Every structure is written in C-alpha cells, then in structure tokens.
Amino acid sequence: MPSHAEQWIRTSMRTPGIFIFGMVLAPCGWILNLTATVAPNWRTINTIALLPVDTFLQQGIWDICKTSSSSQVNQCNQKDEAYFNNQIIAVAQGLMVASLILTLIGLATATPGVRCWKDRPNWTVAGLGGMLIFLSGVLTIIPIAWYTHIFKDIAASSTDIRVGYCIILGYIGGIFELLGGLVMFIGICRCCGGKNRGETRISETTAHFRNTKPPPRRIEVPSIARTRSSASSVPYSKDSMEDEADFPRAKSTSYGGRRPAYDVDL
Template identity: 75%
Template sequence: MPRYTEQWIRTSRRTPGIFIFGMVLSPCGLLLDLIATVAPNWRTINTIAGRPTDTYLEQGIWDMCQASASSQTVQCNQPDTIYFQNQIIPIAQGLMVASLIVTLIGLGTAIPGVRCWRDHPNWVVAGLGGLIIFLSGVLTIIPIAWYTKILQNITATTTSNDIRVGYCIVLGYIGGIFEVLGGIVMVVGMCRCCGGKNRGETRVVENTAHFRHTKPPPRRIEVPSISRTRSTASSVPYSQDSMAEEVDFPRAKTTSYGGRKPAYDADL
C-alpha cells in the first residue's frame, strides 16, 4: 500500500507579512505610550477663576503645568495634592509604566523568533512575543479609558466648567490599539490556517513507499563520437592522364608560331 506524507514548504525566504506588520506597529505603539506616560496633558482646564482668561492648566499623571496662550512660558511642578490623591492617578501611573516594560519584554521575545536570516522562523517564540505585546496594549487602554470616563469627576484644587481631553489621551489610545493589533497578528502565526497562507507556506504530498522501494534509474552517460574523415591520399602514383582528368580548372591552349610546336606548354 502506498504511504503518503504531507510537508509544508515555505514559498519564499522573506519574513512573513504578519511578523512585519506586528514588528512595525509594536515599536510605534511603544513610542506613543511613552509620550502619553511622561507628558503632562491628560486633561486641560480652561477659564480658571481669579486668573487671566488665556491661562490654562495641563494635568497629567506625574506633573501639572500652567501655560498661557499669549506667552510661551510654561510653569510646571504646580502643587495640587487633591488632584494626585484621586484613585485613578496612582493606578494609571502603575499600569502605564508596566505597559512600557511589558512591551519591551514582548519585543525582546519576538525578535529571536522573527529573525529573517533563517529559513524557518520560530513560530512559537514569535507568537509568544506577540501575546506579550497584546497584553501590554491592554494595560495601556485600561487606564486611558478609565481616565476618559471620569474626566469631569476628577477632583482638583483648581475648579472650572471648561475641562477638555488632552493629547495624551489620544496618543495613549492610538498606541494601545497599535500594540493590540500587532500582538494579535503575531499570535495568528502560531496556528496554520487558510491553507498555510498566514505563514506563506504550501502543502506538498509525497509518496514515501514509492521512494523507498524503487531504485533510482541508472545514470546515462553520453560519450561524444569522433568521426574521422578518410584521406584521399594513396601510395599509388597517379598517371599523367589521370591527373589531367582530375584538374578542375581549364588548361591553356597552345599556339604554334611558324608551324613549329613550342618547346613547352603554358599552364595558367
């Protein structure tokens, strides 16, 4: 009975597209999350009572700054113990820092598995790195979404009715989504689906019994043949008549002067 075995062969030695997608989005998300963590602009308080109308406060999870629309001066390290005592602030600090650390761990795990200078990437290691990157994106989205939900209810020393979302919230959302998407597509590489298209592979079926019991045909070696032309030379001397018959060019005509024959014939 013939026995058939299936093998999956990569159609190209290039890095799979899912790994390229994940390894591009993950560092971008890491950079955006870093800016959202350290920048003091999670929310902006405008129209502050007792201060000029163009003065506003930028509140983050680590610092608070006072700026003015009419001047370029920015005064940071503004004291506000009530704001930093809110429950969301220490939780956001811990989760954002943890997200950055977990993202670095995920990239360090995924890079050895994605390495494109090998014929076959390590799908399990790369997928595990993608799972870690996915978790880091979740750690970023949780405090960002929570802060956005209670944006108007966060207490502070300075009160105002004009409270707006800062750019750190936007960057945090984008960075977290980048990490979540990059991690998901890298995890997809752990399982072979869609006929191996997610890995860039194709299936090949081989008959192992045929190759086991059948001897390979003998190798045929072709030797070039050397044909020798026969020489027309002969040891038998030709007669004068035969030589005259074999001459291809016409012989010159002899002319007599005064009825006398020439002493020799002229051959041209």
C-alpha cells in the same frame, strides 16, 4: 497504512508579512504610549478663578503645568493633592509603566523568532512575543479608557475641562500594539491553509509539478538563404542579357549551323 503527519514547506525565503506588520506597529505604539505617559496633558482646565483668562492648567499622571497662551511659558511642578489622590492616577501610573516595559520584553522575545536569515522562523517564540505586545496594548487601553470616562468627575478648580492630547496618543498607541501583537500571535498556529505562514503542503507542491507539462522546446533552424552578389554564376537568358545591355549589338547570322562571332562597331 498508518497516516503520516502532513509536511509543510515555505514557498518564500522572505520574512512573513504578519511579522513585518507586528514589528512595525509595536515600536510605533510604544513611542506614542511613552509620550502619553510622560507628557502632562491628560486633561486641560480653562477659565480658572483668580487667574488671567488666557491661563490654563495641563494635568497629567505625573505632573501639572500652568501655561499662558500669551507668554507660552510652562510652570510645572504645580501642587494639587486632591487631583493626585484620585484612584485613577495611581492606577494609570502603574499600568502605563507596566505597558512600556512589557512592550520592550515582547519585542526582545519576538526578535529571535522573526529572524529572516533562517529557513523557517521560530513561530512559537515569535507568537509568544506577539502575545506580550498584545497584553501591553491592553494595559494601555484600560487606564486611558477609564480616565476618559471619569475625567470630568475628578476634582478640578473649574468646570471648563477638556480632553488632552495624551488621551488621543494613548488610544492610538494602544490600538497599534493590540493589532501588531494579535497579528503576530496568529502565526503560532497554522490557519487559512498555511497562507498566514506563507507555507504550502509538500503533497500539493509535488502534485503541481507533476501535472505541469513543460512547454514545447523551440528549435532554431538556421537559414540557408544567401544574398545574390553582382558576380553571381547563375546563367541568365539571352533575351534578358540583350534587354539589359546598354550598347548596340550587331545582328547575328548563322553560316552552316555555326554561330559566328559578333562584330561590334565601336
């Protein structure tokens, strides 16, 4: 007989956990990458000649700001042609913007496939969105890692150079997108016995119900016991009645086999 393709069934109507994981991490990573892109703090230059000691420069990929720790006033739009002419700056600008756009496209693609109000999600569409989110994470990690590797070699007016917070945010955001996109892409193929999709084979489900015996039915038998009232008609023995009497009784005598009536002296 020809073998039929295995049929699978979802055991839960809830959104698969891999989609929830990806749809939470991807927006978080996008926000972190957006901050890393626009904030001017990829590196910090301290102890600059001809400037006060508490003055330092914050350099990003779009702008440079001069800040003083005593006044906390930022003077942005600083000119530094030698810094912006470096190849890494132009590459970082293009890749970071492309990563932000690609993340939005990936989320827009994955959303119709993740819809939880349907019987079965569209695994292909959601997996494609996860792949785009994964690629956006790659586009973020490349310039961040490259800049971190050569940030001390880029032309600067001082040797006291430190990594800025944008590098840390970029790493975290890129990793979020890599993990979220990869986990969502796993749903495009069925693996781990269908557990990644929350599915099980119809044949296994049928066999389970066949082998499962229903529990014995419990029959409630009504109780016929009744409480004895004070006006019960159950006869008592003579001795027990005499013992329980709380007034004196006359002695009984029998005349000719007949039982005379009791005379009670009240």
